[in-house]
Amino acid sequence: MTDPTTIDRLTGETVELLSALIQNQCVNDGRPESGEEDRSARLLRDELEGTGVDMEMYEPMPGRTSLIARLPGTDPDAPNLCLMGHTDVVPVSPDGWDRDPFGGELVGDPNSGAAEIWGRGAVDMLNLTASMAVAFRHLATSGTRYAGDIIYFAVADEEAGGTHGAEVLVRDEWDALKCDYVLTEFGGMAYNNAAGQTLLVTTAEKGLGWRRLRVKGKPGHGSAPLNADNALIKAAEVVRRLSEYRPAARLDELWGAKIAALGLPEDLHRRLLDPAAVMDAIAELPRGIQANVHSCSHTTFSPNVIHGGVKTNVIPDIVDVEVDIRTVPGETHEDVMAHLQAALGDLFNHVEVEILQENISTASPTGGPLWGALTDAMHVAYPEAAIIPSLVTGGTDARFFREQGAVAYGAGLLSTRVDVGEFFRRFHGHNERIDVDSLRLTTQLWLDVVNGLWD
Ligand SMILES: [Zn+2]
Structure with a gap:
């Protein structure tokens, strides 16, 4: 487990990076020339510069840039893990917002876990994209080597179906992306009710x-x-x-x-x-x-x-x-x-x-090494929680990896401050925002999964 001082520092980095990604306004309205994820791909590349990881930018369409970074493992036969976050967001109706949707403001006492980062993408899914980058950089610079490769994939065009992002890159650049396990959006909503505490992990999508x-x-x-x-x-x-x-x-x-x-x-x-x-x-x-x-x-x-x-x-x-x-x-x-x-x-x-679009529903089985490492890591924050495999109603880039045989889950970890119904309404909704405690839990989650995966 990572010590609390380090987690505090990393959480601060996640907050800053999330804010910068929101401010980049990579708004994908479905037109091929929208998105302009190039801005965030370069930002993330700069974040990882100097860590010694292998990095490559891919631009299947001008401006629609994705970044693949790889931290090589020590055992070529060990399974590889990909942390995948999309960098695009959906458009906003600014009139419905109480704050600038692209301000990336930290609202509330900056030293409190209850403070919130506001802006389009705060829950879908720049929160995960940012925390994955921070965790990946920490892993790359920590000196610890892991058995399998760890891949960080910041991908464009998820919100319009992955045409200029995961779909084309999984098809044409599989050598660069090749992995056995994928973690991406979304999961880790904590329900408290008569059944006790439960956390959802996405294992399938419609x-x-x-x-x-x-x-x-x-x-x-x-x-x-x-x-x-x-x-x-x-x-x-x-x-x-x-x-x-x-x-x-x-x-x-x-x-x-x-x-x-x-x-x-x-x-x-x-x-x-x-x-x-x-x-x-x-x-x-x-x-x-x-x-x-x-x-x-x-x-x-x-x-x-x-x-x-x-x-x-x-x-x-x-x-x-x-x-x-x-x-x-x-x-x-x-x-x-x-x-x-x-x-x-x-x-x-x-x-x-x-x-217009045709993808059948996909699912990954539970019970393998990634499921074990993920549920152990979630139990660090919520020791008593039952972890429930769940179907997500929206499409995610996980489907392209499942079609290649990879096990892909939607994960993350939210504080109990976020009501689950309210959390779902923030997806593509007004006043999208995330509390700092949730960013802390999620940043730690990726580190704990990696530390448990190849044990
Ligand atoms: Zn998303």
Whole structure:
């Protein structure tokens, strides 16, 4: 274990680095030229300069730079560990914020663990990216050698699906990234309830089945709409049907573990495990966790973008509706099409379906050496906690590594100051921020995992 004075110093470094990463404003709005992660890749390279680690920058697209740093191990046959953090963040609506979303301000008594760093990326996931860099630098300069290689991977473009980041680099630069174990976002939320204390570790993620639905009609004069075949009116009905569609629940082992961790009254617990009763039971949960719990048990459909129409006096013949579809484990493109057919009914034949993103759900098993080292390290902070494998509803870059056979978990460690529902709302939400104690716990976590992994 690392001594408290060292952890204090490293926590201070994590706070500073997180603040600088927030200020870099690597906002990824989905356009290939957005993100500009080059700024943070260079910042992180400079942080690691002089430590003797091997470093390489990759720029598959101008400005979309990722950094791979490697601390070689002593045993070429030992498994390698990759600490992966993305450097991009999602856009903000500044009006909803109480502070500058890109200020990276430390708010509160700077000597208190309750002080908070504010800004876009504070929980998704610059907190982890920063703490991983600080831990990695400490490991590189500590003089201790480990059996396996340790890789620090600061990756661009996670927020738009990894096209210019993990996806292309895992495909084209696997020699540089090759690893057996990956730690990335996110985990370590502490629940305290009737079941005792539990911590979640992400071991699986839902699939992405983003689709563009092109709704067709016939153009005409806007002054004579009676009996018109108006694509916008049909699209409105498509959207309405999607919002009302209720696919069957998938209540698997991960679901059972998640529900058990909530420590609910017996009757509610039982109904949450019953496919016929689960939707009504979810409505009885605390409002802050309903959406997450629902998404963990169902394929979801969120129509989020609409484009259509050319002029106020022209009846539109084409309207595009983009739907964020997230599939439960086991579902493929055929299942997505079957869902759309069931949801849209007779309108399905008026719609052309285009694939925008297609990744099936992925999972890593628990019980191996990384699971052991990670749970031991989490127990340093929370000795009594039950550690629960969990499904994350959003996509992460872990999926590209799982497809290569690596075991990948979403980890981190939060202080009990952060309510779990509130923590989830900060993801892509207003007033995103993280307390210093959580940064301390997370910085220490990476060190403890490394120190336990090759024992
Ligand atoms: Zn993220």
